[in-house]
Structures are given as C-alpha cells and as structure tokens.
Amino acid sequence: MLENYFPILLFILVGIAIGVLPIVLGWLIAPNRPDAEKLSPYECGFEAFEDARMKFDVRYYLIAILFILFDLEIAFLFPWATIFKEIVNTEAVKWFGFAEMMVFIAILVVGYIYAWVKGALEWE
Amino acid sequence: MEFKTVVFYFLSAILVYAALRVITARNPVHAALHLVLSFFSAGGVWALLQAEFLAISIVLVYVGAVMVLFLFVVMMLDINIDRIREGFWNYLPLGAVVGLLMVVEMGAILGSQYLGAAEAQVPQTAAGVSNVKELGRLLFTEYVYPFELASVILLVALIAAIVLTHRGAKKTKYTDPAKQVFVKAADRIRVLQMPAEKQD
Amino acid sequence: MMDMLQQFIQGVFGPAWPVVWNLLKIVAVVAPLLLGVAYLTYFERKVIAYMHVRIGPNRVGPLGLIQPIADGLKLLLKEIIVPSGADKWVYLIAPGLAIAPALAAWAVVPFADGLGVANIDASLLYIMAIASMGVYGIILAGWASNSKYAFLGAMRSAAQMVSYEISMGFALVTVLMVSNSLNLTEIVRAQDHGIFAGMGLTFLSWNWLPLLPMFIVYLVSGVAETNRAPFDVVEGESEIVAGHMVEYSGMAFALFFLAEYANMILIAALTSLLFLGGWLSPVGFLPDGFFWLAAKMSFVLFLFLWFRATFPRYRFDQIMRLGWKVFIPVSLVWFTVVGVWMMSPLNIWK
Numbered sequence: 001m002l003e004n005y006f007p008i009l010l011f012i013l014v015g016i017a018i019g020v021l022p023i024v025l026g027w028l029i030a031p032n033r034p035d036a037e038k039l040s041p042y043e044c045g046f047e048a049f050e051d052a053r054m055k056f057d058v059r060y061y062l063i064a065i066l067f068i069l070f071d072l073e074i075a076f077l078f079p080w081a082t083i084f085k086e087i088v089n090t091e092a093v094k095w096f097g098f099a100e101m102m103v104f105i106a107i108l109v110v111g112y113i114y115a116w117v118k119g120a121l122e123w124e
Numbered sequence: 125m126e127f128k129t130v131v132f133y134f135l136s137a138i139l140v141y142a143a144l145r146v147i148t149a150r151n152p153v154h155a156a157l158h159l160v161l162s163f164f165s166a167g168g169v170w171a172l173l174q175a176e177f178l179a180i181s182i183v184l185v186y187v188g189a190v191m192v193l194f195l196f197v198v199m200m201l202d203i204n205i206d207r208i209r210e211g212f213w214n215y216l217p218l219g220a221v222v223g224l225l226m227v228v229e230m231g232a233i234l235g236s237q238y239l240g241a242a243e244a245q246v247p248q249t250a251a252g253v254s255n256v257k258e259l260g261r262l263l264f265t266e267y268v269y270p271f272e273l274a275s276v277i278l279l280v281a282l283i284a285a286i287v288l289t290h291r292g293a294k295k296t297k298y299t300d301p302a303k304q305v306f307v308k309a310a311d312r313i314r315v316l317q318m319p320a321e322k323q324d
Numbered sequence: 325m326m327d328m329l330q331q332f333i334q335g336v337f338g339p340a341w342p343v344v345w346n347l348l349k350i351v352a353v354v355a356p357l358l359l360g361v362a363y364l365t366y367f368e369r370k371v372i373a374y375m376h377v378r379i380g381p382n383r384v385g386p387l388g389l390i391q392p393i394a395d396g397l398k399l400l401l402k403e404i405i406v407p408s409g410a411d412k413w414v415y416l417i418a419p420g421l422a423i424a425p426a427l428a429a430w431a432v433v434p435f436a437d438g439l440g441v442a443n444i445d446a447s448l449l450y451i452m453a454i455a456s457m458g459v460y461g462i463i464l465a466g467w468a469s470n471s472k473y474a475f476l477g478a479m480r481s482a483a484q485m486v487s488y489e490i491s492m493g494f495a496l497v498t499v500l501m502v503s504n505s506l507n508l509t510e511i512v513r514a515q516d517h518g519i520f521a522g523m524g525l526t527f528l529s530w531n532w533l534p535l536l537p538m539f540i541v542y543l544v545s546g547v548a549e550t551n552r553a554p555f556d557v558v559e560g561e562s563e564i565v566a567g568h569m570v571e572y573s574g575m576a577f578a579l580f581f582l583a584e585y586a587n588m589i590l591i592a593a594l595t596s597l598l599f600l601g602g603w604l605s606p607v608g609f610l611p612d613g614f615f616w617l618a619a620k621m622s623f624v625l626f627l628f629l630w631f632r633a634t635f636p637r638y639r640f641d642q643i644m645r646l647g648w649k650v651f652i653p654v655s656l657v658w659f660t661v662v663g664v665w666m667m668s669p670l671n672i673w674k
Contacts, residue, residue: 026576100268176445
C-alpha cells in the first residue's frame with residue numbers, strides 16, 4: 001500500500017515547490033521600490049482608519065460549526081457507502097445495514113430541522 | 125536505514141517542531157497554522173502505519189473543518205496578547221500540575237508499550253484489501269451502538285452550538301423585492317371623498 | 325531495444341530511479357496542466373467575448389494566441405508588494421497554500437484505464453481531503469493583507485466554500501453507493517455496464533442519468549467551490565474589488581489566478597469521471613480512451629465559462645440559502661431515494 005503513496009508524497013512536494021518558486025523568481029527578477037503610499041492598504045484612496053482585523057458577525061462561527069458537524073457525518077457515511085453494494089447483496093444483513101444508516105441520518109435530520117426552525121440557516 | 129524510516133523521522137521532526145511552535149508562537153494565528161501543520165504531518169505518520177482511512181480523515185476533518193473554525197475564532201476575536209500574558213505567573217502552578225499529570229499519563233501508556241509488548245503490533249493488511257471497506261464492515265457490525273451514539277453526540281453538539289451562538293433572527297428592516305413587485309396602487313393609497321368645509 | 329534503453333537509464337540513476345521515474349510522471353501531468361490553465365484564461369476571454377459580440381484578445385500573436393504567455397511574463401516582471409500592515413510570512417505563504425492543494429489533488433486522477441500518477445484505494449477521499457485545504461490560501465491571504473476588502477472577501481469565501489462542501493460530500497457519497505469503491509478507476513469502470521450499455525448506448529448508463537439531481541448539485545457546488553460567477557461575491561469587483569487578492573501583485577497574484585483555474589479544471593475532471601463516464605466512449609462502437617475524458621472536461625469547462633457570461637451575480641444571502649436550504653435537503657432526499665432504490669427489486673446497480 002505504501003508504495004502507492006510515494007508518488008503522492010512527491011506530488012505534494014512538487015505542488016509546494018510550484019507555490020514557492022514563482023514568488024522567489026518574482027522577488028529576484030521584478031523591481032522592488034517600496035514607498036509609504038504604495039504599501040498602504042487599498043481603501044479607495046482614503047487614509048485607512050483602524051485595524052482591518054475587526055470583530056465579525058457570530059453567524060460565521062455558527063456556519064463553521066454546522067459545517068464541522070455535517071463534515072463529520074459525511075466522514076461516517078464514506079465507509080458505509082463503499083460497502084453498501086455488498087450489504088445489499090448479502091441477504092442476511094441487508095435490512096440491518098440499511099436501517100442503521102437510516103437511523104443515523106434520521107437523528108441528524110432532526111438536528112438539521114432544529115437548525116432550520118431556530119433560524120440558524122437564515123442569512124438576511 | 126529503510127526509506128520508510130527516513131520518511132517517519134522527517135514527518136515526526138516536522139510534527140514535533142510544529143507542536144512546539146503551537147505553544148510558543150506569540151501570534152495566535154501563527155499558533156493555529158502550526159497546529160494545522162502538525163495535524164497534516166500526523167496524518168502522514170498514520171499513513172505510514174497503513175491506516176489509510178484515518179490518515180485521510182484527519183486531514184479532511186481536522187485540517188479541512190475544525191481548524192477553519194479555529195482560524196475564524198482567533199482571527200476575529202482581536203486578542204490582546206499582553207493582557208493574556210498578565211496572569212501567566214498566577215496560573216503557572218496550576219498549569220504545571222495539569223501538564224505534569226498529562227505527561228505521567230502519557231508516559232504510563234507509552235511506557236507499558238515498551239515494557240510489555242516488544243513492538244507495537246501493526247496489523248498488516250493484505251494487498252488487495254481496501255482499508256475503508258474493512259473499517260466499514262467493522263463499524264457497521266461490531267460497533268453499531270457506538271456508531272449510532274456518535275450521531276446522538278453530533279446532534280447534541282449541533283443543538284448546543286445553536287443555543288450558544290444563535291441570537292435569534294436579527295430585527296433588520298428590509299423590503300422583499302418579490303412582494304414589492306406585486307403591490308397594487310389600491311393596497312397603498314386610499315382615495316377619500318372629503319366634503320368641502322363651509323366657509324363663513 | 326526499448327528494454328536495453330530502459331535498463332541503461334535505470335543503471336544510470338541506480339536506487340534513485342523510482343524518484344526520477346515518478347518525478348517524470350508528475351511533470352507529465354503538471355506541465356500540460358499549467359499550459360491548460362494558461363490557455364483556459366485565453367479561451368475564457370475569447371468565449372465570453374464572442375458571447376458579447378466582441379472579438380477578444382487578438383493582438384499578441386496570430387488570433388492573440390500568445391496572449392497568456394505575454395500576461396505571465398508581464399506578471400513576472402511586476403513588483404511583489406507587501407503592504408505595510410501585512411504579516412509578511414503568512415502573506416507570502418498564502419498563494420502557495422492556494423496552489424499546492426489544487427495541484428496535489430491531481431496525483432490520484434486517472435486519465436485512462438490504469439493511466440495516472442498514483443492509484444490508491446481511497447482516491448476519492450484523498451481528493452476531498454486535499455480540496456478542503458484550498459480554503460486556507462484564501463483565508464490567510466485575507467487576514468495577512470490587513471486590508472478590509474481582503475478580510476471581508478476571505479470571510480465570505482470561507483463561509484461559502486464550507487457551505488457547498490457539504491452538498492458536494494453528499495453527492496460523492498451517493499456516487500460511492502452505486503459504485504462500491506472509493507477508487508476513481510473503479511468508479512469509472514462501474515459505469516460501463518447497464519441496460520442501456522447493453523444496447524450500445526453507454527452514455528445513458530453513466531451516473532449522470534440515475535443520479536441527475538446529484539449531478540446538478542455537484543456541478544453547481546463545483547462552480548461555487550471555485551468562487552466562479554455567478555458565485556463570485558468573494559472577488560466581485562463591483563463590491564469588494566478583488567476580495568482576498570486586492571493587495572497582491574506580480575507573481576503572488578498570478579499564483580491565486582493559477583490556483584483558481586487549476587481548481588476549475590480539477591472540478592471538470594472529477595465531474596467527468598464521477599458522472600460522465602470518464603474515458604468511456606458514449607456509444608458502444610467507438611473505442612474508449614483519454615480523448616473522451618478530454619472532450620468531457622472541455623464541455624464542463626465550457627459550461628463554467630457560459631455560466632459566467634449568462635448569469636448575474638448572486639447576493640450573498642441567496643448563495644447561503646441555496647447551499648443550506650436547497651442543496652442539502654435535495655441531496656439528502658436523493659441519497660435516501662438511491663438507498664431505497666438499491667434495496668428494492670428494481671435495483672439497476674447489481
């Protein structure tokens with residue numbers, strides 16, 4: 001199995017190299033003549049006031065948390081989905097294998113409906 | 125030295141360095157980024173142990189989802205580093221005790237490995253067997269109840285997240301263009317017939 | 325003759341031969357990919373120009389064909405500006421973090437039966453995991469620039485990308501259910517038989533027809549995931565100028581550009597492999613081959629450009645509503661439908 005992962009390791013390294021090299025090249029070749037005006041953050045010509053890293057709406061956190069939960073759910077679905085055909089073709093475990101995932105999904109649908117009713121998915 | 129060992133030490137070195145930087149970096153965003161790096165290299169170490177599914181899942185779940193939330197939090201709560209450092213010496217004894225306890229616990233677990241078994245047993249998967257399929261088989265036969273419990277835990281987390289962070293629908297005043305289109309003059313204006321007042 | 329040559333080359337490199345061989349394979353994937361990215365930008369400008377009844381780039385070289393190379397050279401010669409309030413290292417790493425996942429995901433993409441850099445069992449899972457890292461480049465660019473537009477763009481993009489990743493995940497899971505494997509090669513192979521394939525009409529046996537709602541969800545989520553129009557509120561020039569890229573210049577900007585287009589090509593490749601039968605020929609009497617995959621990818625990429633020329637930009641609340649309140653229910657319902665379908669005697673994926 002591991003020998004199949006070796007090209008992937010190389011590929012990731014190549015990807016990082018392609019991410020770094022152009023910047024180094026640009027640094028070497030391109031001119032570098034900074035001045036205060038050029039380096040000031042873009043604000044449609046105004047003088048920038050206060051720090052740009054401000055506090056943000058709590059809804060963004062909520063979206064991120066909901067995403068984690070659904071992402072975990074999908075991570076659980078993956079192994080089940082890969083063997084689902086075998087479950088279907090094995091008479092003995094057919095209904096059991098199907099039902100347990102439906103229970104899993106049903107519990108999460110309850111959570112999804114709760115989020116919807118509470119207005120957590122609203123964005124106006 | 126085998127090539128596998130070289131890769132292991134390479135990944136472990138990155139892992140240890142990144143983990144150290146997580147607790148020593150002064151900027152919280154840098155700390156979070158080093159945590160991402162350490163998760164990624166941990167995934168690599170797991171892949172070396174042939175735990176294919178777990179290795180990719182840690183990247184998918186921790187790097188792809190959990191750390192995004194972490195970054196959101198540390199980026200947007202403008203943390204004043206000086207204020208956090210104020211209480212450092214007060215909290216040091218308590219922190220040291222907790223840290224020491226954790227070291228002892230981890231030592232007990234890792235130590236028993238070395239004292240008891242000669243070498244950690246790495247289950248060798250046969251060439252044609254898919255890691256994920258085997259995991260699926262086990263998860264959905266032997267570990268059904270923990271699996272269903274996991275969904276309940278996810279549900280609890282979801283409800284908790286909403287209760288803690290959701291402040292109810294915001295009272296923003298806005299017009300719905302879809303409704304605006306269907307407004308007729310008769311809905312808005314009432315034409316009255318006023319009798320002329322007498323002038324005297 | 326070939327054997328001797330091979331032995332000679334292996335002898336020259338000795339134990340480093342596997343590294344060299346794999347690097348050659350990687351270059352054989354990455355070089356055409358980067359060239360494809362360059363010409364996709366040209367193609368985009370031409371296609372949209374003709375849709376607008378304009379001519380598009382036609383000055384540099386015949387038909388403007390050297391335009392992308394001229395653009396690249398120009399960017400190479402431009403100063404890389406690091407704004408005064410920026411976090412220098414994070415600012416410079418961010419473009420790399422955007423392009424590295426977009427390229428690394430290609431490691432497991434098969435181009436024809438058995439033709440690819442790596443062939444691992446969990447290739448689909450790998451792609452999903454690597455693709456989920458693409459969001460870092462954008463968030464970090466927005467945060468490190470210390471500019472309000474960049475920060476707003478980064479927050480929007482993070483929220484948008486994670487929202488559409490869920491419906492994408494459900495679409496992938498449904499494809500897995502009918503193909504019984506996480507391996508992309510196996511997923512394509514599972515599409516070459518069926519009732520219609522028996523009649524010689526293979527293209528009706530591909531996944532897009534029985535999984536039509538998932539196909540649409542996946543394609544539209546792919547557009548949203550790559551921040552393309554009409555989901556480009558992240559970089560909408562009339563609202564937040566260029567979002568996370570506003571402070572970037574020169575090669576640092578070029579990398580974001582490359583990453584966006586490399587991701588588009590990746591989504592096109594995945595859509596073709598998962599739903600459109602990959603390298604399989606649409607009808608029984610023509611041979612399979614890489615040619616078909618390229619044709620399908622070009623078709624999907626053309627859709628991307630067409631969308632941009634046709635649809636006005638969505639509002640951010642509409643994007644979030646579409647992701648959370650339309651796509652997730654639709655994909656959950658179709659997931660269940662496929663489950664019941666496979667349990668019933670009408671199962672077509674025996």
